[in-house]
Amino acid sequence: MGTILRLHDLSKAFGAVTVADALSYEVQEGEALGVIGPNGAGKTSMFNLITGTLRPSHGRVEFDGRDVTTMSPARRSHAGIARSFQVPQPFSGMTVFENAMIAATQSAGLYGHHAERFCIEVLDQTELLPKANAQAASLTLLERKRLEMTRALCAKPKLLLLDEIAGGLTEAECSSLVQTIKSIHAGGVTIIWIEHVVHALMAVVERLIVIDFGKKIAEGEARAVMESPEVKEIYLGIEADA
Amino acid sequence: MDWLNAIVQGTLLGGLYVLFAAGLSLIFGVMRLVNIAHGDLIVLGAYLGLTVTTTVGLHPLAALVIVVPAMGLIGYALQRGLLNQTLGDDLLPPLLVTFGLSVILQNGLLELYTADPQKMDAGALETASVTVGGLTLGVLPLLTFGFAVAVIWGLQWTFYRTGLGRAFRAVSDNQDIAQLMGLNRRHIFGLAMALALAVTAIAGILLGIRTSFDPSIGGGRLIFGFEAVIIGGLGNLWGTLAGGVILGVAQTLGAKIDPGWQILSGHLAFLIILAIRPNGLFPRIAA
Ligand SMILES: Nc1ncnc2c1ncn2[C@@H]1O[C@H](COP(=O)(O)OP(=O)(O)OP(=O)(O)O)[C@@H](O)[C@H]1O
Ligand SMILES: [Mg+2]
Numbered sequence: 001m002g003t004i005l006r007l008h009d010l011s012k013a014f015g016a017v018t019v020a021d022a023l024s025y026e027v028q029e030g031e032a033l034g035v036i037g038p039n040g041a042g043k044t045s046m047f048n049l050i051t052g053t054l055r056p057s058h059g060r061v062e063f064d065g066r067d068v069t070t071m072s073p074a075r076r077s078h079a080g081i082a083r084s085f086q087v088p089q090p091f092s093g094m095t096v097f098e099n100a101m102i103a104a105t106q107s108a109g110l111y112g113h114h115a116e117r118f119c120i121e122v123l124d125q126t127e128l129l130p131k132a133n134a135q136a137a138s139l140t141l142l143e144r145k146r147l148e149m150t151r152a153l154c155a156k157p158k159l160l161l162l163d164e165i166a167g168g169l170t171e172a173e174c175s176s177l178v179q180t181i182k183s184i185h186a187g188g189v190t191i192i193w194i195e196h197v198v199h200a201l202m203a204v205v206e207r208l209i210v211i212d213f214g215k216k217i218a219e220g221e222a223r224a225v226m227e228s229p230e231v232k233e234i235y236l237g238i239e240a241d242a
Numbered sequence: 243m244d245w246l247n248a249i250v251q252g253t254l255l256g257g258l259y260v261l262f263a264a265g266l267s268l269i270f271g272v273m274r275l276v277n278i279a280h281g282d283l284i285v286l287g288a289y290l291g292l293t294v295t296t297t298v299g300l301h302p303l304a305a306l307v308i309v310v311p312a313m314g315l316i317g318y319a320l321q322r323g324l325l326n327q328t329l330g331d332d333l334l335p336p337l338l339v340t341f342g343l344s345v346i347l348q349n350g351l352l353e354l355y356t357a358d359p360q361k362m363d364a365g366a367l368e369t370a371s372v373t374v375g376g377l378t379l380g381v382l383p384l385l386t387f388g389f390a391v392a393v394i395w396g397l398q399w400t401f402y403r404t405g406l407g408r409a410f411r412a413v414s415d416n417q418d419i420a421q422l423m424g425l426n427r428r429h430i431f432g433l434a435m436a437l438a439l440a441v442t443a444i445a446g447i448l449l450g451i452r453t454s455f456d457p458s459i460g461g462g463r464l465i466f467g468f469e470a471v472i473i474g475g476l477g478n479l480w481g482t483l484a485g486g487v488i489l490g491v492a493q494t495l496g497a498k499i500d501p502g503w504q505i506l507s508g509h510l511a512f513l514i515i516l517a518i519r520p521n522g523l524f525p526r527i528a529a
Contacts, residue, residue, distance in 0.1 A: 051422055077424040091415040094408070102412045105405055107424030155423065 002065070004029045004159055004190050010049055010059035012214070019045035020056065021214035027159070032191040034205035034222060036198065038234055042214040043194045044086055047161050050192075051083055052076045064158060077107045080158035084148035084165050086194075090136035096123070096147055097132040100154045107155035119154055126150045126180055142173045149180070159190045166197040178203050198226070198235075210234070247377055248498045249491055254379065256490025257387030258452065260483050261445035262467035263474075264393050265438035267482040270471065271526075272410045272434040273329060278340040281464030282347035283439060287313055287446020288455050289351055292360055302362040302451050310443045317439030321432040329431070344460065351457035359454040368451065386448045393441050394483045400437070401479070410434055469512040475522030484523060488515070 005027040012020040019042035027033050037043050048054035050061060052073040061069045068076055082103070091099050100119040104110045110118055123129040126146045131139065136147060145165050152160055162181070166174045178200050185191055185204060195201040201208075201222075208225040210218040218230045225231060262284060269275050277283075290312060294305040324343070328335040370381040401407035412420040413427045421427055449455060449463070470489050474481030489508050496507020515523065 053418065053422065072426075073418075073421045074424050074426050077422055083422065085419075089416060089419050091412050091419070093415050094411055098408055098411075101405075102408060102420070102425070103423045106409065106412075106420075109424075151423065 002029055003027070004031075004064055005050070005192075006060075006062040007046075007050070008060040008062065010046075010056045010061065012045065012049060012054060012056045012058075018042070018214040020049060020059075023059070023211075023214065023216055025209055025216060025219060027190060027192060029158075029190055030188055031207065032185050032193065032205045034201045034208040035192060035194040035211060036196070036201070036208065036231070036235075037211035041211045043211055044163055045214070046211065047083055047163055047192075047194070050076075050159075050161060051081055077155060078109070080156070081161070082107065082152035082155040082157035082159070083161035084145070084152050084163055086163040086167070088141075088144035088148050090139070090144060090147050090151075092135070092137035094136055095133050096128055096136055096139070096150070099136055099147060100150050103151045103154035104156075110156075118156075119150075122150055122153045125183065126153065127176070142169055142177075145169065145177065146180075149184075153184065153189075157189060159192070160184065162191065162193040162195075164194055164196060166195055166200040169197075174200050202226070243376065244498070245495075248494045250377055250379065251383070252491030252494030253487050254383035254387045254490070255494060256470075256487035257383065257390035258445070258448060258486075259466045259470045259489050260390035260486030261386070261393060261441065261448060262463050263470035263482045263486055264390075264397060264479070265442045265445070266464075266467045267471045267474075267477070267479060268397060268438045268441070269434060271477040271479075272414050273431050274333075275325065275329065275336050276333075276340070278337060278464065279344040279347055279460075280340075280442070280467060281460030281462065282344045282351075282457075283313075283442050283460075284446045284449060284463045284467075285351065285455060285457060285460045286316075286347060287439075287443040288362070288450035289355055289360070289446075289457075290443070291447040291450050292355075292362055295362055302364050302447055303367075306444060306447055309447060310440045313443035313446075314436040314440040317435040317437070317442075318432040320439075321435035322428060325435065326428045326431055348457050348460060355457065357456055357458070359456045360450070361454040362447070362450040364451040382448075382452060386452070389444055389448065390483065390486065393444065394479050397437070397441070398479050406433065466508070469508065472522050473512060473515050475525035477526035478522075478524045481522060481524035481526070 003026050008024055010020045010023040035043055045054060049056055052071055060067055063079060063081060097119060100123060101115060104115040104119050123132055126149050128146050128150055131143060139147060166177055174197060181204050193201060193205060205222055208222040209216055210225060210231055212234060218225050218228050266277060266280050269277055287309060290309045291302055291305045294300055294308050295302050328339045367382055371378050401410060409425055409430050413425060413430050417427050470485035471482050473488050474485030492511030493504045493508040497504035
């Protein structure tokens with residue numbers, strides 16, 4: 001088990017807003033890492049830095065043993081990084097199946113029947129198969145979140161980035177989603193999961209990092225981190241039961 | 243009978259406008275690029291056809307085999323080498339650059355081929371006709387209309403039934419997400435322009451068989467193409483077919499009332515439709 005992702009001293013600011021401040025950490029192959037932090041802390045920006053939609057002003061991103069800091073988002077996707085969006089962003093004029101096929105053909109590089117069969121398998125796993133021929137624009141929130149995950153999985157990622165995928169769901173929806181994520185993780189995919197719904201996160205991740213103002217303020221075994229004074233201070237009154 | 247004849251002739255004329263418009267419609271649909279040089283590219287297609295017919299001695303329709311792929315290559319190179327650099331949130335740079343390209347193309351053609359009107363010789367095809375139910379229909383206009391329907395059908399099929407079309411629709415829907423899914427939008431845009439100019443080659447050659455042409459006529463072809471696209475509704479290929487036919491019919495009906503009114507009545511029909519339905523008849527893309 002090697003290191004699959006290494007962020008080294010990443011910094012980025014939008015004017016006065018610092019979204020990454022000398023951020024460094026490593027993720028091991030097969031691991032599930034949770035990320036928490038207050039609103040606007042720079043968590044989504046950190047994903048943008050990893051996928052390449054945002055370039056750091058300082059520092060390096062290494063993925064799978066390579067420096068990918070200057071690599072385009074498309075090439076990073078070929079290399080094995082896939083993400084879901086906090087606000088689902090499907091190709092809304094296309095069907096669920098076509099959305100999946102874009103990732104399977106373009107990112108995972110599958111062809112024809114192989115691609116189709118693979119998409120069907122993933123749709124089955126993410127429980128969207130009955131909706132395969134529906135227009136993406138017609139989906140409910142839960143279905144859109146599942147489509148985000150489907151598309152990411154159809155890219156056959158080595159590293160799966162989930163951005164608040166449980167946010168806005170009912171308790172029942174949330175627990176079924178947690179089951180799906182557990183099964184994906186059990187299949188060997190490395191996961192980084194940003195989540196405000198802490199109890200969902202704690203059901204999956206082993207390790208946690210905490211980000212505030214773009215800085216890593218805590219890192220370690222999930223439960224220990226949740227009990228730490230830094231986290232208690234930030235999350236005072238929020239999710240105290242997790 | 244006279245009126246029916248005018249409508250049928252107008253429909254067939256509309257086929258040519260559909261071919262002018264199809265490339266514009268495709269490019270706008272995939273990358274929201276308004277290509278001011280489109281008309282001059284049609285004329286370039288006609289001149290390439292002329293060169294192939296005169297130097298190799300091919301029939302103009304046979305010249306399609308060379309001119310269509312040649313224009314496709316030019317399209318890919320043009321997109322990757324120039325137009326991709328102009329695309330962004332601002333709509334002005336692509337307009338300015340394609341306007342500049344239009345000027346360059348016109349002057350380049352003027353240098354190479356002079357301002358003398360040229361025409362391609364398609365032999366008997368130009369005058370051949372068939373009689374259907376009392377109407378005399380030119381074989382060339384029929385063929386043009388057939389090309390137009392085939393092109394629209396082919397593009398529609400490509401868009402909705404192939405992996406390439408799926409990629410076109412994905413970048414059209416959301417470029418940033420498409421890139422995160424591993425799509426290289428520069429390459430996809432290059433392929434879209436290649437396809438558009440391949441269609442433009444067909445338009446240019448059929449234009450050059452039908453009428454005489456010189457380097458200055460691109461602007462007029464651009465207007466007809468635009469009108470057809472906008473009447474039909476942005477982003478809808480079948481709409482573009484309808485738009486071209488409506489434009490053609492409006493022109494022949496106008497000409498029937500007074501021969502001098504042909505072009506004017508086409509523009510009037512365009513304005514009336516735009517006034518009633520600002521997004522065109524069958525829009526796919528919200529304006
Ligand atoms: N492209 C941008 N330009 C300017 N400011 C930005 C940009 N992207 C993000 N920001 C700002 O950077 C800060 C961090 O944003 P980010 O989305 O990374 O936070 P987050 O930790 O994901 O928050 P949340 O929990 O609300 O999703 C915010 O203040 C945001 O407004
Ligand atoms: Mg966020």
